Amino acid sequence: MEADTMNVVAPIEIAQPREAPRSASDREIVFETRGLTVSYGKAPAVSDVDLSIYRNLVTAIIGPSGCGKSTFLRSLNRMNDLVPSAKVEGEVLYHGQNIYGDGVDPSRCAGESGWSSRSRIRSRSRSTTTSPGACEFLG
Numbered sequence: 001m002e003a004d005t006m007n008v009v010a011p012i013e014i015a016q017p018r019e020a021p022r023s024a025s026d027r028e029i030v031f032e033t034r035g036l037t038v039s040y041g042k043a044p045a046v047s048d049v050d051l052s053i054y055r056n057l058v059t060a061i062i063g064p065s066g067c068g069k070s071t072f073l074r075s076l077n078r079m080n081d082l083v084p085s086a087k088v089e090g091e092v093l094y095h096g097q098n099i100y101g102d103g104v105d106p107s108r109c110a111g112e113s114g115w116s117s118r119s120r121i122r123s124r125s126r127s128t129t130t131s132p133g134a135c136e137f138l139g
């Protein structure tokens with residue numbers, strides 16, 4: 001075949017290697033709870049929870065109905081403040097700042113300008129009693 005009749009072919013696109021998953025110690029922690037206990041009146045709904053939630057890593061909270069998934073999530077943006085009987089103990093850090101600390105405005109914790117909208121929080125329920133009833137995702 002003569003050179004001037006050959007089709008010009010674009011270079012083949014070569015898949016780029018994926019970034020290797022980072023180890024837990026290298027990841028950025030967005031939320032961290034330390035000894036988080038939330039009670040309604042005298043009844044604890046979640047008790048002494050230490051948990052880190054990392055940037056760009058989907059975290060799913062799974063468990064049977066009533067185990068405290070929503071209570072836990074509401075503690076991350078102070079929505080439990082709207083429940084008169086709810087009492088929150090321990091620490092919830094958002095990028096290292098205790099959102100229950102002195103001088104924090106609770107209204108900053110929810111809504112358009114708050115971290116609940118920037119840190120996507122979704123929940124999905126299933127109506128079954130034989131397996132975990134619902135999943136709540138953070139990512």
Ligand SMILES: Nc1ncnc2c1ncn2[C@@H]1O[C@H](COP(=O)(O)OP(=O)(O)OP(=O)(O)O)[C@@H](O)[C@H]1O
Pocket residue numbers: 040045063064065066067068069070071072083085125133134
């Ligand atoms: N406003 C409230 N007042 C009193 N008790 C509450 C309140 N909200 C939740 N609880 C209790 O706290 C516990 C945890 O409830 P929560 O709604 O957090 O569970 P859940 O895992 O989200 O359940 P589900 O899968 O049904 O959504 C349950 O025993 C529930 O009855």
Ligand SMILES: [Mg+2]
Pocket residue numbers: 069070071134
């Ligand atoms: Mg729930």
